[in-house]
Amino acid sequence: xxxxxxxxxxxxxxxxxxxLRRNLKHALRYPSLTIGTIGVPVIFLLxxxxxxxxxxxxxxxxxxxxxxxxxxxxxxxxxxxSIGTAVSVSMDMTEGIINRFRTMAISRTAVLTGHVVGSxxxxxxxxxxxVAVALAMGFRPTATFLEWLAVAGLLVMLIFALTWIxxxxxxxxxxxEAASNAPLPFTFLPLLGSGFVPTETMPAGVRxxxxxxxxxPIIETLRGLLMxxxxxxxxxLAVGWCVAIALAGYLWARSAxxxxxx
Amino acid sequence: xxxSNSPAIAAAGLRKSYGDKVVxxxxxxxxxxxxxFSLLGPNGAGKTTAxxxxxxxxDADGGTARVAGHDVAGExxxxxxxxxxxxxxxxxxxxxxGEENLLLMADLNHLPKADGxxxxxxxxxxxxxxxxxxxxxxxxxxxxxxxxxxxxxxVGDPRIIFLDEPTTGLDPRSRQGMWQxxxxxxxxxxxxxxxxxxxxxADELADxxxxxxxxxxxxxxxxxxxxxRIPGGHVVLTFADARGLESxxxxxxxxxxxxxxxxxxxxxxxxxxxLRSVLDRLDDATIEVEDLAVHTPDLNDVFFALTGHPTSEKxxxx
Numbered sequence: 001x002x003x004x005x006x007x008x009x010x011x012x013x014x015x016x017x018x019x020l021r022r023n024l025k026h027a028l029r030y031p032s033l034t035i036g037t038i039g040v041p042v043i044f045l046l047x048x049x050x051x052x053x054x055x056x057x058x059x060x061x062x063x064x065x066x067x068x069x070x071x072x073x074x075x076x077x078x079x080x081x082s083i084g085t086a087v088s089v090s091m092d093m094t095e096g097i098i099n100r101f102r103t104m105a106i107s108r109t110a111v112l113t114g115h116v117v118g119s120x121x122x123x124x125x126x127x128x129x130x131v132a133v134a135l136a137m138g139f140r141p142t143a144t145f146l147e148w149l150a151v152a153g154l155l156v157m158l159i160f161a162l163t164w165i166x167x168x169x170x171x172x173x174x175x176x177e178a179a180s181n182a183p184l185p186f187t188f189l190p191l192l193g194s195g196f197v198p199t200e201t202m203p204a205g206v207r208x209x210x211x212x213x214x215x216x217p218i219i220e221t222l223r224g225l226l227m228x229x230x231x232x233x234x235x236x237l238a239v240g241w242c243v244a245i246a247l248a249g250y251l252w253a254r255s256a257x258x259x260x261x262x
Numbered sequence: 263x264x265x266s267n268s269p270a271i272a273a274a275g276l277r278k279s280y281g282d283k284v285v286x287x288x289x290x291x292x293x294x295x296x297x298x299f300s301l302l303g304p305n306g307a308g309k310t311t312a313x314x315x316x317x318x319x320x321d322a323d324g325g326t327a328r329v330a331g332h333d334v335a336g337e338x339x340x341x342x343x344x345x346x347x348x349x350x351x352x353x354x355x356x357x358x359x360g361e362e363n364l365l366l367m368a369d370l371n372h373l374p375k376a377d378g379x380x381x382x383x384x385x386x387x388x389x390x391x392x393x394x395x396x397x398x399x400x401x402x403x404x405x406x407x408x409x410x411x412x413x414x415x416x417v418g419d420p421r422i423i424f425l426d427e428p429t430t431g432l433d434p435r436s437r438q439g440m441w442q443x444x445x446x447x448x449x450x451x452x453x454x455x456x457x458x459x460x461x462x463x464a465d466e467l468a469d470x471x472x473x474x475x476x477x478x479x480x481x482x483x484x485x486x487x488x489x490x491r492i493p494g495g496h497v498v499l500t501f502a503d504a505r506g507l508e509s510x511x512x513x514x515x516x517x518x519x520x521x522x523x524x525x526x527x528x529x530x531x532x533x534x535x536x537l538r539s540v541l542d543r544l545d546d547a548t549i550e551v552e553d554l555a556v557h558t559p560d561l562n563d564v565f566f567a568l569t570g571h572p573t574s575e576k577x578x579x580x
Contacts, residue, residue: 011372018369026357096353100414103317105342106370 012107019114026088027122033084038126040187041077042133045069048196049137067141070134071222072190075215077130078155079186081123082162089115089170090179112253116163123159124152141226151225157242158218162186164249171256189215214241268331270295270422270453271316275325278311285311287477288325293470295421298444298454300468302461307474309457310350313426316455317347330422346420348412350427354399360410361386361395367417378417385413389443405436412443422453429463441466461559465489473568480568489559491567497530497540500553513547514540524552532556 027034049066092098092115101111131139143151166183173179192209193199193216199207210216217237224231271293278286285308293299301309314320316329318338326333332340347353354363364385368378386395389409399407408428415423425444429437444467448454458464464471465485472482481488501507501524510526511519518527530536537556544551 014372015370018366021369022355022358022366025362029357095356096349096351097355099319099349099351100347100353101370102319103342103345103347104370104418105339 012110015107015110016113016117019110020117021114023088023114023118024121027118033088034122034126037077037081037084037123038129040080041073041126041130044076045073045130045133045137048073049134064138064140066134066137066139067227068223069196070131070139070141071226072196072219073134074127074130074155074222075158075190075219076187077127078123078159079162079183079190081119081126081159082166082186083180083183084122085115085119085163085166086170086173086179086183087176088119089167090173090176093171094176109254109257112167112257116160116167119163119166120156120159123163124156127155142228143226147225151222154218154221154225154238154242157239157246161242161244161246161249164246164253166249168249168253168256171253189213190219193219214238214245217241269293269328270297271299271327271329271455273312273316273325273327276312276315276322276327277324278308278315278320278322284477286315286322289474289477289479291327291472291479293453293455295453296448296451297469298448298456298467300464300471301455301457301474302459302464302471303457303474304459308477309474310426312474313347313349313424313455313457317345317424318342319347344420345422345424346415346418347424348408348415348426348428350430352399352407352411354407354410354414356399359396359398360391360402363399363410363414364395364417367414371418373417381417385416389413403436405432405439408432408436408440409443412440416447420452422455423447425454425456427457427459430459437463475568495530495532495556495558497528497532497537498553498555498557499526499528499540499544499551500524500555501526502550502552506549506551509547510544510549510551513543513549530556532558 049069089112092111098111107113162183166186169182170179173182190196192206193213199210199216202210217234218241220229220234221231221238223229224234269292271291273289273291275288275290276286277284277288289308289312291299291301291312301312303309311320315322316327316334318334318341321335326335328334329341330344332338332344334341354360355366358366361382364382365378368382371378373381382395386392389412391406391410391413394402394406394410399410402410412425412428428444429440432440441463444454444456448467454467456464456467468485470483471485471488472479473488474480481491499510501510504521504524507519507521507524507526511517514526514528516529520526528540530540537554541551
């Protein structure tokens with residue numbers, strides 16, 4: 001009889017792609033999560049720019065408020081996409097098929113990689129939709145083609161990072177409902193940064209937090225790339241935060257996945 | 263993988279506890295390639311835990327186990343390549359159709375696309391799921407779901423298959439169907455590790471049976487060997503009055519008598535001939551029987567005989 005070789009590392013990519021196809025099929029069959037991901041930022045955009053826009057714009061001075069707001073909303077779309085991952089990972093862990101995967105000679109993290117990559121793709125699609133709505137409402141970015149590419153690159157990095165954290169939260173949550181609440185802080189962090197109003201307008205304590213939390217350099221970098229405002233060292237800070245969050249999220253998710261009870 | 267000399271599954275001193283609850287208390291197992299081994303026991307005996315350890319889902323606290331020649335702790339991927347597992351709880355993807363589930367398994371077994379399609383189509387045919395293949399599992403009956411589950415396990419052509427209570431919750435017809443499928447697998451040379459709480463299932467399918475109780479193996483042998491250790495079946499006769507009971511006890515001789523319930527337990531293999539002989543003797547003595555019940559040995563009898571206590575309904579496996 002033949003001795004079968006154990007799963008080789010070269011299968012890790014193939015297995016992850018198989019899991020990605022599985023997740024995209026799920027998303028197409030049950031699109032409600034994806035639609036929710038697009039819906040929340042669009043509602044915020046309509047509310048802040050359309051309803052409060054003229055009042056909030058006064059405090060900014062000289063700039064169209066939608067031009068100030070749109071990068072923050074884009075960031076919000078990126079973060080609300082991550083909530084979907086926590087829920088879908090958590091729901092998946094309650095399915096018996098996960099135990100089947102664990103008894104098969106497949107790459108250990110392929111299940112998670114499939115979720116994360118699938119979520120990055122879905123979130124990028126929802127960001128395209130949000131940008132389209134913003135453009136229709138009068139958002140006029142000054143970005144060149146290269147700057148748009150940099151925006152896309154930074155967003156992919158950010159979503160990738162947040163999605164790994166979210167996947168870990170989905171794994172440790174006590175069920176899909178808990179999982180849907182766990183990453184909520186990500187959605188609100190842009191509010192406590194320079195997402196909606198400049199940090200200089202905030203009270204001292206909040207302002208210190210707003211200026212040092214990871215989303216502020218990311219928003220400032222996005223705004224700089226899109227609108228031509230100064231970026232300074234925010235670019236490097238943004239990339240650094242993304243790499244650090246991605247690495248922490250990946251390691252956390254991987255160890256949480258090993259500990260999920262059979 | 264394995265040859266006739268080395269067992270397909272060998273475990274020594276397996277232990278597992280959850281908190282201060284000991285689930286497996288040092289069990290030894292040996293299953294030879296191409297045979298059916300049944301782990302028989304009530305809910306909570308530790309059957310599922312044993313399957314989880316042997317199929318690399320969880321680590322044992324102590325002891326060693328080799329499956330297909332690979333150590334479950336040290337070379338889990340070697341074990342995973344050789345085994346298939348169909349658990350007690352459905353392991354299908356509910357958001358994919360039956361066919362998509364099988365194709366997913368083909369991809370994860372790294373089969374070329376054309377081979378995967380051919381194998382999926384063959385399994386749908388074999389398990390009578392051709393029409394259901396295009397539908398989501400939510401529309402399936404319990405039996406169909408179990409068949410899809412097993413079909414998914416077979417995509418990778420495993421040489422050793424773990425079946426954890428494969429017929430629990432199935433109607434009698436689906437149960438017969440599952441037994442037939444298992445017999446076909448055995449005919450194909452597959453080694454089967456079957457857990458069950460039904461003595462008749464182990465009797466029907468297994469070459470060797472180990473009885474698991476409270477984390478310990480209390481008996482092991484062929485079905486015939488085990489049955490010899492179990493008291494035979496009996497007939498319970500109920501009488502309308504104490505006088506009937508009295509004269510019947512005298513007429514039948516070797517009986518267990520319960521005056522309160524006005525019943526007699528008469529040892530019997532439950533065959534028609536044995537029943538007729540009992541009734542003839544009562545007829546000869548013109549004794550009226552109010553009720554008659556035939557009792558064949560079941561898991562409770564096995565347990566009572568082997569452990570001195572009946573099966574309990576605790577469920578520690580989840």
